[in-house]
Amino acid sequence: MSESDFDVPAGIDVLRVFCGPDGRHGNALGVVRDGRAHPDRASRQALAARLGFSETVFVDDPERGHVEIYTPGLRLPFAGHPLVGAAWLLDLEVLELPVGEVFARQDGEFTWITVRPEWAPPRTLERYGSAAEVEALTGPPPGEGWLYVWAWEDEAAGRVRARAFPRRDDGIVEDEATGAAALLLSAELGRALNITQGRGSQILTAPAPDGTVEVGGRVSLAAVRARR
Numbered sequence: 361m362s363e364s365d366f367d368v369p370a371g372i373d374v375l376r377v378f379c380g381p382d383g384r385h386g387n388a389l390g391v392v393r394d395g396r397a398h399p400d401r402a403s404r405q406a407l408a409a410r411l412g413f414s415e416t417v418f419v420d421d422p423e424r425g426h427v428e429i430y431t432p433g434l435r436l437p438f439a440g441h442p443l444v445g446a447a448w449l450l451d452l453e454v455l456e457l458p459v460g461e462v463f464a465r466q467d468g469e470f471t472w473i474t475v476r477p478e479w480a481p482p483r484t485l486e487r488y489g490s491a492a493e494v495e496a497l498t499g500p501p502p503g504e505g506w507l508y509v510w511a512w513e514d515e516a517a518g519r520v521r522a523r524a525f526p527r528r529d530d531g532i533v534e535d536e537a538t539g540a541a542a543l544l545l546s547a548e549l550g551r552a553l554n555i556t557q558g559r560g561s562q563i564l565t566a567p568a569p570d571g572t573v574e575v576g577g578r579v580s581l582a583a584v585r586a587r588r
Contacts, residue, residue, distance in 0.1 A: 376580045376582050389441060395428070415429055427442075436456055441538065461523055507527055524538040
């Protein structure tokens, strides 16, 4: 199966979020447009585990933008790439989450969301000495807890090389593109960033004076082979 060809049940859209400049890569996202088909938490968790994406979004109200986010192992109050993807797919300016309202906008080929760093789950942000060291990793470094490793590619230009390792027992060894970690790094450094993560995904960030951070990227609809 290619990176853009997914075998999923009918009624599920698969997106690639934070695609690179060439349109490739990005983090796969499952979107269940009709959340009523999976009305309870247990059925949603089971489907998210079955799909195996780093996150799956369930849309409960497509007009108000009320959504829920699940990993294969747990429900998340907030996550970056699912919200960028949902805003793009549903063409919404506001998404409703347990943490609050997330504002979204389209700017050419990029979809942006405005979020608060305190909404993001804790991450360990570990700086490496060079981009080559980040790229040389063959798997998660030893330890426990969610790890985001990064290095400057060009500090003056705000260009960062990063990789993300959830280090949790849910089958996701490496997260291809992580909006929550990107916004935390941008808030910590206090500057806009152009991040290349994983195999070649691109995440843009822009902190604002009010403490919020914009996170943006390209989104594309992946090819699927629906099954019942």
